Every structure is written in C-alpha cells, then in structure tokens.
Amino acid sequence: MQMNDLILVSVDDHVVEPPNLFDKHLPAKYRDQAPKMNSMKDGQDSWVYEGTVVPNFGLNAVVGRPREEYGFEPAAYDHIRKGAFDLQSRVDDMNVNGVLGSLCFPTFPQFAGTLFLGAKDKTAAKAIVSAYNDWHIHEWAGAAPGRFIPIAIMPLWDIDACVEEAKRVAKLGVRTITFPDVPAHKGLPSIHTDYWDPLWKVLSDNKMVVSTHIGSGINVPHLSKESPIDAWIVTMPMSIAAATADWLFSPIFRKFPDLKIALSEGGIGWIPYFLERADFTFSHHNAWTNSNFGGKLPSDLFASNFITCFIDDKFGMHNTEFLNTDKITWECDYPHSDTVWPNCPEILWDSLKHLSPEKIDKITHLNAMREFSYDPFSILGRENCTVEALRAKATHVDTSPRVGMGGNNPSKGDGLPVTSGDVAKLFS
Amino acid sequence: MQMNDLILVSVDDHVVEPPNLFDKHLPAKYRDQAPKMNSMKDGQDSWVYEGTVVPNFGLNAVVGRPREEYGFEPAAYDHIRKGAFDLQSRVDDMNVNGVLGSLCFPTFPQFAGTLFLGAKDKTAAKAIVSAYNDWHIHEWAGAAPGRFIPIAIMPLWDIDACVEEAKRVAKLGVRTITFPDVPAHKGLPSIHTDYWDPLWKVLSDNKMVVSTHIGSGINVPHLSKESPIDAWIVTMPMSIAAATADWLFSPIFRKFPDLKIALSEGGIGWIPYFLERADFTFSHHNAWTNSNFGGKLPSDLFASNFITCFIDDKFGMHNTEFLNTDKITWECDYPHSDTVWPNCPEILWDSLKHLSPEKIDKITHLNAMREFSYDPFSILGRENCTVEALRAKATHVDTSPRVGMGGNNPSKGDGLPVTSGDVAKLFS
Numbered sequence: 001m002q003m004n005d006l007i008l009v010s011v012d013d014h015v016v017e018p019p020n021l022f023d024k025h026l027p028a029k030y031r032d033q034a035p036k037m038n039s040m041k042d043g044q045d046s047w048v049y050e051g052t053v054v055p056n057f058g059l060n061a062v063v064g065r066p067r068e069e070y071g072f073e074p075a076a077y078d079h080i081r082k083g084a085f086d087l088q089s090r091v092d093d094m095n096v097n098g099v100l101g102s103l104c105f106p107t108f109p110q111f112a113g114t115l116f117l118g119a120k121d122k123t124a125a126k127a128i129v130s131a132y133n134d135w136h137i138h139e140w141a142g143a144a145p146g147r148f149i150p151i152a153i154m155p156l157w158d159i160d161a162c163v164e165e166a167k168r169v170a171k172l173g174v175r176t177i178t179f180p181d182v183p184a185h186k187g188l189p190s191i192h193t194d195y196w197d198p199l200w201k202v203l204s205d206n207k208m209v210v211s212t213h214i215g216s217g218i219n220v221p222h223l224s225k226e227s228p229i230d231a232w233i234v235t236m237p238m239s240i241a242a243a244t245a246d247w248l249f250s251p252i253f254r255k256f257p258d259l260k261i262a263l264s265e266g267g268i269g270w271i272p273y274f275l276e277r278a279d280f281t282f283s284h285h286n287a288w289t290n291s292n293f294g295g296k297l298p299s300d301l302f303a304s305n306f307i308t309c310f311i312d313d314k315f316g317m318h319n320t321e322f323l324n325t326d327k328i329t330w331e332c333d334y335p336h337s338d339t340v341w342p343n344c345p346e347i348l349w350d351s352l353k354h355l356s357p358e359k360i361d362k363i364t365h366l367n368a369m370r371e372f373s374y375d376p377f378s379i380l381g382r383e384n385c386t387v388e389a390l391r392a393k394a395t396h397v398d399t400s401p402r403v404g405m406g407g408n409n410p411s412k413g414d415g416l417p418v419t420s421g422d423v424a425k426l427f428s
Numbered sequence: 429m430q431m432n433d434l435i436l437v438s439v440d441d442h443v444v445e446p447p448n449l450f451d452k453h454l455p456a457k458y459r460d461q462a463p464k465m466n467s468m469k470d471g472q473d474s475w476v477y478e479g480t481v482v483p484n485f486g487l488n489a490v491v492g493r494p495r496e497e498y499g500f501e502p503a504a505y506d507h508i509r510k511g512a513f514d515l516q517s518r519v520d521d522m523n524v525n526g527v528l529g530s531l532c533f534p535t536f537p538q539f540a541g542t543l544f545l546g547a548k549d550k551t552a553a554k555a556i557v558s559a560y561n562d563w564h565i566h567e568w569a570g571a572a573p574g575r576f577i578p579i580a581i582m583p584l585w586d587i588d589a590c591v592e593e594a595k596r597v598a599k600l601g602v603r604t605i606t607f608p609d610v611p612a613h614k615g616l617p618s619i620h621t622d623y624w625d626p627l628w629k630v631l632s633d634n635k636m637v638v639s640t641h642i643g644s645g646i647n648v649p650h651l652s653k654e655s656p657i658d659a660w661i662v663t664m665p666m667s668i669a670a671a672t673a674d675w676l677f678s679p680i681f682r683k684f685p686d687l688k689i690a691l692s693e694g695g696i697g698w699i700p701y702f703l704e705r706a707d708f709t710f711s712h713h714n715a716w717t718n719s720n721f722g723g724k725l726p727s728d729l730f731a732s733n734f735i736t737c738f739i740d741d742k743f744g745m746h747n748t749e750f751l752n753t754d755k756i757t758w759e760c761d762y763p764h765s766d767t768v769w770p771n772c773p774e775i776l777w778d779s780l781k782h783l784s785p786e787k788i789d790k791i792t793h794l795n796a797m798r799e800f801s802y803d804p805f806s807i808l809g810r811e812n813c814t815v816e817a818l819r820a821k822a823t824h825v826d827t828s829p830r831v832g833m834g835g836n837n838p839s840k841g842d843g844l845p846v847t848s849g850d851v852a853k854l855f856s
Contacts, residue, residue, distance in 0.1 A: 067715035182651050190652030192847070223610050223646070223674045224618030230719045231673035234709045238702070241666055245659035246651045249845070269701025272743045274666070276697065280740065281662045284766065287495035288839055289846045291658045312708065315700045315750060322743060337713065411716055417677075418717045419620070 003349035004388035009101035009368040012331035016084040025134035033124035063335035066401040074407035095394035098387030103149040112216040113153025146379035170206040175373040180217030181243035213264040225421030237267040262307040269315035272322035275299040431777035432816035437529035437796040440759035444512040453562035461552035473504040491763035494829040502835035512763040523822035526815030531577040540644040541581025574807035603801040604637040608645030609671035641692040653849030665695040690735040697743035700750035703727040
C-alpha cells in the first residue's frame with residue numbers, strides 16, 4: 001500500500017454559508033425574518049439576524065493563505081478561499097487534497113446551530129433551521145453525489161421540534177446531527193435528565209450519530225489576557241475531555257445502547273490515558289458514587305459507542321492497540337487554520353504507514369462509511385476514490401498560497417506574541 | 429529487581445494541619461489574628477480566620493475508610509485517619525505503604541496558600557504565612573529527618589514579601605514552593621507579565637522548584653448539577669493541561685532557563701499527545717502568532733524544565749520513550765481519595781515492572797531526589813529505604829478499613845449517582 005492508494009473520508013470540515021442560503025428553501029412568509037447577508041462598511045460581510053450582527057461570519061477560514069497572514073476572523077467572502085463557500089470550488093479543493101468525502105459543520109449558526117437558541121421569534125426560527133438543513137442537504141451535500149456526509153442542525157429549544165426535524169431529515173438521508181458537547185452550558189437541560197430521550201430514540205432508530213464538535217457547548221478558557229493565543233490553540237481539541245467524561249457517565253447509552261456519539265476534532269492520543277483514568281475512577285469510587293456500567297467498564301462503553309476523530313496524531317497512531325480501531329476516524333478541518341490542506345495525504349501517510357493496510361483502510365474511510373452510513377463507492381466506483389484518482393482530476397487547481405487576502409489580523413505588527421486579549425479585541 | 433526493592437518517593441501528598449499549628453512559630457503580637465481551630469456544633473472541626481469559617485477542613489481525606497464510606501469532606505479530626513495530621517502516625521503509614529519520602533501540600537490554606545489572598549490584615553497574614561512555613565519545616569518535615577521534602581507557601585499578594593519569604597525558607601533548606609497553576613484566576617498578575625520575575629530569580633538561584641498542584645488556580649468545571657461526580661473526578665488531573673500550555677508558552681523559561689516547574693497530580697499518559705500538539709501548533713502557527721522558542725520546540729522546553737508526576741498510569745509507563753524519563757516522578761496522594769494506600773508498591777510495580785531497573789529507579793525516586801535536592805540516603809542509608817525495609821518497621825500498623833468514621837457523605841442513600849449538585853450542597 002502506498003500513499004496514493006489511501007481513500008480519505010473527513011468527518012469534520014466546515015462550510016461558510018453563501019449569501020443565497022435562505023433564497024430557495026424558506027417559506028415566503030418567513031422571508032423577512034431570515035438572516036440576511038449584508039456587505040458592511042470596510043468591506044466586511046456579515047449576517048444580520050433579528051436586528052443583530054452575527055459574529056464569526058467566516059470564523060478562522062484561512063485555508064490557502066501564507067501562514068504569516070493567518071488571522072482569526074476573515075471578514076468577507078473576498079478574504080477567504082472560494083472552496084469555503086462555493087460547492088464546485090470545494091470539490092476541486094477536496095480533489096487536489098485527495099479527499100473523497102466530507103462532513104461539513106455550520107459556521108454562522110455556530111457548530112451546533114446554537115445561534116438560534118437566542119431567537120425572539122421561535123416559530124420563524126424553526127422554519128429557518130429547517131431551511132438551513134434543506135439548503136445543506138440539497139444545495140451543498142446533495143449537489144455533489146457521493147462526496148458529502150450531510151449533517152443537520154436541530155431546533156434545540158424545543159424537544160418536540162427536534163424530534164420532528166430529526167425524523168424529517170432522516171427521511172432525506174441524513175445520518176448525523178450536530179449537538180452541543182455540553183448543552184447545559186447553553187442553558188439547555190443537561191444530558192443527565194430525561195429531556196432529550198425522545199431525540200435519542202429517533203437518532204437510535206435511524207442509526208444517526210450525535211456529532212459533538214469541540215467548542216460547541218463549552219470552550220477551553222483563555223487563562224489570562226496576556227496568554228499567547230498558541231496556548232489556547234494547543235488545548236482546544238483536548239478541551240472535549242470533560243464533556244466526554246460527562247457523556248460517558250450519563251445514563252444515555254444504558255437507555256439507547258445503539259446510539260453513537262462522535263467527538264469531532266477531539267484528537268485521539270490522550271484517549272487511552274483518559275480511559276484508564278475513567279476505569280480507575282469507576283473501580284475505585286463507584287462504591288460511594290453509585291455509578292453503574294451494567295457489569296462493564298467505562299472503557300467498554302467508550303469502545304462501543306464513541307467515535308474518535310483526529311487531524312494528525314502520530315502518538316495516537318502509535319497506540320492504536322489501546323483504542324477501538326473500528327471507531328477511529330480522520331478529519332481534514334478545511335478551511336480552518338489547523339488544516340494541513342493541500343498536503344493531508346502526505347502528512348497522514350507519514351503518521352500511519354506503519355499500520356496494516358486493513359487498519360489504515362478502517363481509519364481513513366471504512367469506519368466513517370459504516371458509522372455515518374455513507375456509501376460513495378456505489379456512486380463513484382472505489383477505483384475513482386483514491387488519493388491518486390482524485391488528484392488526477394484536480395491538475396487545474398491552484399494551491400499556491402494567496403497573499404494579501406485581508407481580514408482582521410490580531411497581530412500588532414510588533415513581532416510580539418499575539419495574545420488572547422488581542423484576539424478578544426477582534427470580537428468586541 | 430523485585431517489588432520489595434523499590435524505593436518510593438512521593439512528590440504529592442497532603443497534610444491536614446493539626447490544631448496547634450500556630451502555637452509555636454507565630455509572634456505573640458499576631459496571636460489574636462491567627463486562624464483558630466474551633467470544634468463546632470455537630471462534631472465538626474473548622475478553622476476560623478478573620479471571623480469566617482474556612483471550608484475544606486480536611487478536604488477529601490478519606491484514606492483508610494471502606495470505599496462505601498468515601499465522602500467529600502470529612503468534617504472533624506475524628507473522621508480522618510490519624511496519619512493525615514499526626515507526624516508519627518504519618519511515618520507509620522508511609523512505612524506500611526513502603527514509601528520513603530513525601531512532599532505534603534497544605535490543606536486549609538488551599539494547595540497554594542491562596543486562602544491568605546483574601547486576608548484583611550495583610551501584615552498579620554505575612555507573619556501567619558511564615559509561621560505556617562516554620563511549622564511545616566520544623567514540626568512536620570523536620571521532625572522525621574530524611575522522610576519529607578519540605579514545601580513552602582508564599583505571601584502571594586506582595587512580590588517583595590514573596591522574595592523575602594522564598595529567600596528565608598531557602599536558607600532553612602526548602603527547595604520547592606507551591607504556586608497556583610493559573611495565578612490570574614486568583615486575581616493575581618498573569619505569568620506572562622514581568623511581575624513575578626524577582627521570585628523566579630530567587631527560585632532559580634536556589635534550585636527551588638515551582639510546584640503547581642491541580643486545582644490550585646483553576647479547576648475543572650462541573651458541567652451540570654446532575655452530572656455524576658465521577659465525571660469530574662476523571663478529568664481532574666488532566667485539567668492542568670490548559671495551565672501547562674500557558675506556562676509552556678510563557679516567557680519565564682527564556683528568562684530563567686534553570687527554573688523547573690512540577691505538574692503535581694497531573695498524570696502523564698496524556699502528555700505525549702499534548703507535546704505533539706504543542707509542536708504542531710508552534711510549527712503551524714508561529715508565523716502569525718510570533719511565538720518563539722529560541723530555535724527549539726515546545727517539547728524541548730517541556731523536556732528540560734517540566735517535572736511530571738503520576739499516581740498510577742499504565743499507559744504512561746507504556747510510552748516512556750515519548751517522555752523525558754529524567755523528569756517523571758511518582759506520587760501517593762495520601763490521604764486523598766485517589767490514593768491506593770496501603771497498596772502503592774503492588775499497584776505501581778504492576779505498571780512499571782517491564783521497564784529497566786535504571787528507569788524504574790529514576791521514576792520511583794532518583795528523579796525526585798535530584799529535582800527536589802532531597803538526599804535521604806545520607807541520613808538513613810539506602811538499604812533502609814526500600815519497600816521491604818520500611819514495611820518491616822510497620823508490622824504494628826493496622827491498615828484494615830475503619831467503618832463509621834463519619835463526616836459529610838454526599839450520597840442520598842438511594843443508590844442513585846452522586847452528582848456535582850449533591851457535592852455542591854455540602855459546601856453551601
């Protein structure tokens with residue numbers, strides 16, 4: 001097996017929504033309430049919703065820039081690579097990077113659609129959520145058959161509406177929803193209550209995965225305003241550890257043993273340590289805490305119900321025997337700053353070439369295909385899905401770094417470390 | 429090499445301070461302002477300081493109980509094993525557990541002495557901090573020569589006072605201070621300012637380690653009031669990861685390249701992943717973040733200046749080639765609930781017996797002895813320091829679990845999971 005033989009399915013990328021997002025699928029009577037794309041002063045593009053400018057138009061969508069020009073918030077479509085928001089350009093960018101399949105989280109509605117929790121008009125918001133999903137299913141994922149794993153946002157403020165929407169998108173072929181890693185931190189009932197059970201039932205019945213992206217409910221704290229932003233970037237993926245423990249010790253999987261959760265962008269190298277610690281905690285403390293895994297250990301539950309996900313993780317790839325290799329998946333994180341586009345195949349191959357071809361195939365695509373019920377081979381033919389085959393279709397794609405794309409650069413131009421405080425100023 | 433040949437030095441234990449703490453070393457003029465031990469109603473013992481009852485008299489000091497009777501806050505001396513607060517009993521409990529040396533963090537002043545930050549009378553507080561250190565140095569660590577690594581608290585609100593106290597305790601042989609992992613979260617200047625430089629200089633000049641205990645500045649959040657307390661316990665050690673990144677990207681070690689920091693109770697199995705991520709972040713982002721490691725990588729700095737520490741960590745012991753084995757140390761965590769006293773030798777041996785005797789000796793005692801300038805062999809003779817030799821002196825020590833010791837048990841007696849909310853009620 002060679003690098004060119006890899007078949008890559010990414011279970012965590014991002015779409016920056018185009019201006020015409022709500023043109024086609026929102027009923028006319030809600031057209032006035034829809035978020036609108038406004039080109040603002042200073043060449044900024046922003047969504048405006050219920051009279052408020054939404055931050056994070058294109059959060060961190062810096063792919064294709066020279067690294068000196070990475071920033072935190074490109075502020076206009078002109079500032080970002082077209083593949084971030086234009087479907088055909090995205091497919092080109094996937095091809096040139098040798099990536100077959102992609103699961104794209106939302107941007108302006110936030111990773112788990114929690115923007116709409118603050119809506120004043122909840123009736124309109126429910127229609128807007130459905131229209132968002134219809135756009136994603138039909139105009140984004142559906143417009144390039146076999147290339148995307150569609151994902152849906154939920155009207156999280158209303159469990160009955162969640163059930164209705166989950167059932168609706170299930171019929172349209174969606175096999176995963178995005179859900180906050182810690183809903184209680186968004187003011188929602190916690191995962192330890194019965195509140196969400198009707199949603200888990202629909203998901204379980206339809207083999208739909210709960211995709212929880214880092215930063216979707218709770219985020220890693222900035223430790224001081226002078227802290228270099230690098231320190232925050234380092235700990236972002238592992239910040240899902242606390243939420244992971246919360247889900248692991250929740251009653252959900254005892255009630256819905258077939259339900260699966262994906263820890264999107266969580267990384268994997270820390271997980272064997274975490275599972276050893278979880279098993280120790282259970283064995284050492286359950287006599288007084290009354291935790292109960294039905295005769296199993298926390299690590300057993302994790303192995304059967306938790307899907308792990310990494311961008312690059314040599315240490316994790318060195319320790320696959322401590323993980324369930326049937327649940328490890330890969331991600332590209334396009335167009336965010338941690339992506340190594342357009343060199344994903346080279347970097348990933350270097351990390352996993354020591355593994356058996358069977359393990360490599362599981363990690364790069366077979367696990368993602370099984371867990372997310374995604375079947376590109378029947379549409380495209382397996383032989384057309386390899387790194388080599390996809391790159392052959394993308395010889396016209398210009399991947400050279402583009403200088404001077406613009407946006408909000410938090411650097412003060414003084415060569416001093418960019419700090420959490422510098423970044424906070426961008427959003428204030 | 430056999431288990432009985434191990435020599436165990438623990439760099440993280442805890443002392444529950446006895447009632448006579450301030451009797452001997454506090455100048456008479458401050459006697460009225462000293463914290464006083466009051467035996468309260470309902471058989472509770474509490475420190476009272478400046479008119480306020482201090483919570484956490486013996487936080488989590490449940491060693492020696494049956495696990496069904498673990499709780500969160502034993503509330504009186506009668507509720508805890510005598511070794512928690514009585515020196516001779518502590519030495520007996522170390523012997524029966526085969527532990528040669530111990531570094532004991534404070535309890536009622538909090539792990540980094542941050543209780544005194546809130547003092548109204550700062551002049552008295554400075555004298556109280558010194559008296560605490562004198563008690564610790566002379567009455568606790570000094571009363572059993574060769575058996576303890578003394579540690580000092582600092583008058584953190586005043587950098588000049590910190591410098592003075594650090595110099596003073598250095599002359600008394602102290603080679604480590606306890607310091608909050610995230611001082612900014614205690615309202616103090618962050619580690620990225622120059623504020624602490626005079627303290628770092630004294631520590632560096634005197635080969636004194638900065639010991640940062642988990643939970644000393646920032647703590648892992650409770651994710652919801654219904655969250656099982658186990659979830660919180662699982663993630664406590666790894667909660668120091670964010671602070672670790674903050675120290676790693678700070679300017680401190682460029683200015684004081686000989687300064688060492690210990691991540692007390694942080695565990696080790698997650699660290700290789702963390703370092704790979706830190707190196708990636710540096711290489712991938714420093715063009716815009718301006719981080720600077722002087723031609724080295726973050727992992728190089730970690731290897732030279734960060735002391736790691738674990739209770740039990742099979743995964744970490746499986747991956748010592750990804751760590752600097754000259755900086756790995758071990759801890760017992762007596763008398764807290766995660767300790768495996770009195771079976772530490774058995775459990776540790778099972779985790780590291782596959783390593784070479786040279787590596788085992790480094791991890792179990794040689795690293796701790798070098799980094800903390802601790803030399804028990806010259807006092808006691810190496811042959812008297814092994815697990816076998818120490819246990820031979822402790823045949824009279826009763827280690828059988830003691831039932832009915834009492835205290836605040838957060839369990840509702842209904843067999844349902846003990847939650848974060850149940851524990852919070854104990855402290856409200």
